[in-house]
Amino acid sequence: xxxxxxxxxxxxxxxxxxxxxxxxxxxxxxxxxxxxxxxxxxxxxxxxxxxxxxxxxxxxxxxxxxxxxxxxxxxxxxxxxxxxxxxxxxxxxxxxxxxxxxxxxxxxxxxxxxxxxxxxxxxxxxxxxxxxxxxxxxxxxxxxxxxxxxxxxxxxxxxxxxxxxxxxxxxxxxxxxxxxxxxxxxxxxxxxxxxxxxxxxxxxxxxxxxxxxxxxxxxxxxxxxxxxxxxxxxxxxxxxxxxxxxxxxxxxxxxxxxxxxxxxxxxxxxxxxxxxxxxxxxxxxxxxxxxxxxxxxxxxxxxxxxxxxxxxxxxxxxxxxxxxxxxxxxxxxxxxxxxxxxxxxxxxxxxxxxxxxxxxxxxxxxxxxxxxxxxxxxxxxxxxxxxxxxxxxxxxxxxxxxxxxxxxxxxxxxxxx
Numbered sequence: 001x002x003x004x005x006x007x008x009x010x011x012x013x014x015x016x017x018x019x020x021x022x023x024x025x026x027x028x029x030x031x032x033x034x035x036x037x038x039x040x041x042x043x044x045x046x047x048x049x050x051x052x053x054x055x056x057x058x059x060x061x062x063x064x065x066x067x068x069x070x071x072x073x074x075x076x077x078x079x080x081x082x083x084x085x086x087x088x089x090x091x092x093x094x095x096x097x098x099x100x101x102x103x104x105x106x107x108x109x110x111x112x113x114x115x116x117x118x119x120x121x122x123x124x125x126x127x128x129x130x131x132x133x134x135x136x137x138x139x140x141x142x143x144x145x146x147x148x149x150x151x152x153x154x155x156x157x158x159x160x161x162x163x164x165x166x167x168x169x170x171x172x173x174x175x176x177x178x179x180x181x182x183x184x185x186x187x188x189x190x191x192x193x194x195x196x197x198x199x200x201x202x203x204x205x206x207x208x209x210x211x212x213x214x215x216x217x218x219x220x221x222x223x224x225x226x227x228x229x230x231x232x233x234x235x236x237x238x239x240x241x242x243x244x245x246x247x248x249x250x251x252x253x254x255x256x257x258x259x260x261x262x263x264x265x266x267x268x269x270x271x272x273x274x275x276x277x278x279x280x281x282x283x284x285x286x287x288x289x290x291x292x293x294x295x296x297x298x299x300x301x302x303x304x305x306x307x308x309x310x311x312x313x314x315x316x317x318x319x320x321x322x323x324x325x326x327x328x329x330x331x332x333x334x335x336x337x338x339x340x341x342x343x344x345x346x347x348x349x350x351x352x353x354x355x356x357x358x359x360x361x362x363x364x365x366x367x368x369x370x371x372x373x374x375x376x377x378x379x380x381x382x383x384x385x386x387x388x389x390x391x392x393x394x395x396x397x398x399x400x401x402x403x404x405x406x407x408x409x410x411x412x413x414x415x416x417x
Contacts, residue, residue: 003359004057005064006048007352010105012069013039013196013252014345017047018372019055019062020352023360025138027051029373030345039197041252044348045112050374059109059116066123066355067105068130068347073154077175125351127153128315129168131339134350135312136163137357138367139337145306149295150315151181153344160227160302163312166357171305177239178231180294181317183221186236186257187287191280192270196252203322206288209281216265217290227301229294235262292323296331303332310335314350318342340370 007018007028018028027050032038034046052059109118125133131148146168147160157179161170184199193201222230233239237259244255263269270280299311311333318324319342327336339346349367357363385392385399392399402408 005356007348015044016345018348019051020356027054042249063120066351068351070124128159130347130350131314133354134346135314135339137353140366144310148315149317205284209285211286211289212282213286314339316343
């Protein structure tokens, strides 16, 4: 009888599921693929069904569920922060509610899968541990430094350490309220890109500008010894005020993260409908350079402390491909593995990989591609087209099968152009 471990990223943006069978990854998919809503947040019911269908099993055959969040993690540090800073009571209530949602996995499974009773064990894997596992345990490296850089997860924004075999030993963290992810997201909002996940637009816009405002941003993010950094908190709302988060059965959303102090430093924020001017291009370039400087600062310290020349990288900030491409050029690492689903969606893979590898006492095979979702045969596609024939003909659509992949790519490129 096979041992099935189901991994979940639930009640958060990029909701997803992943399934391991006897310690090997067999399926992984994001809920947005079925909901058709980008970065969909909530409980990944359709993603779970897809993973189970690919394995040909029911939920009752799953013996372990791994969730990429542990609301109990760092509880004393959370309490100490609350006592020292006395944040808005509404902020504390908001976080308590979010924690309760993430603990309710058994109830959600029972409600959404009444035909298959889940009687297995639920494991809550600390958020950054899941990120690190998602990169290291499926990497081709038997020994590597590991680094997770994120917005926030379980009260921390950065975690690093070293991986050996199936073991992950954490060496350091950066805790709330300091976060490079929050810095980048806040400046993304300031630049007029308010939707969840818009950071890639700033990364692209940076190529058109010069980092002329880097000196101003040095008042927003301060480099600290030992690979650390700190935000100037007067520019950010999240330490003191409840932010309007939308995480339940919807396109995720995050309220304004920056304060009026940032407007005083940088000038008026760009509205989404405003044109993109040279000032915005230069600020985007400055934001990107500031992020890169802090990332390389952390990476150099991780290398110094671990003495390992290979690096496994995950966390939402690891989606910054421009910075990733420079790690081996500018830093001490000779080889880098980045989890393809580096953001929270990949936490489902990481949580399941962590639990499965410890149950089986072995690591999964390296994840060298990202094609783990549902697939469709030519027969599946032909049947769907036949069912839609009348609508296709009415719309003037012509169906043509092109066997030559090179010719297909040329035709697609011409059509896009």
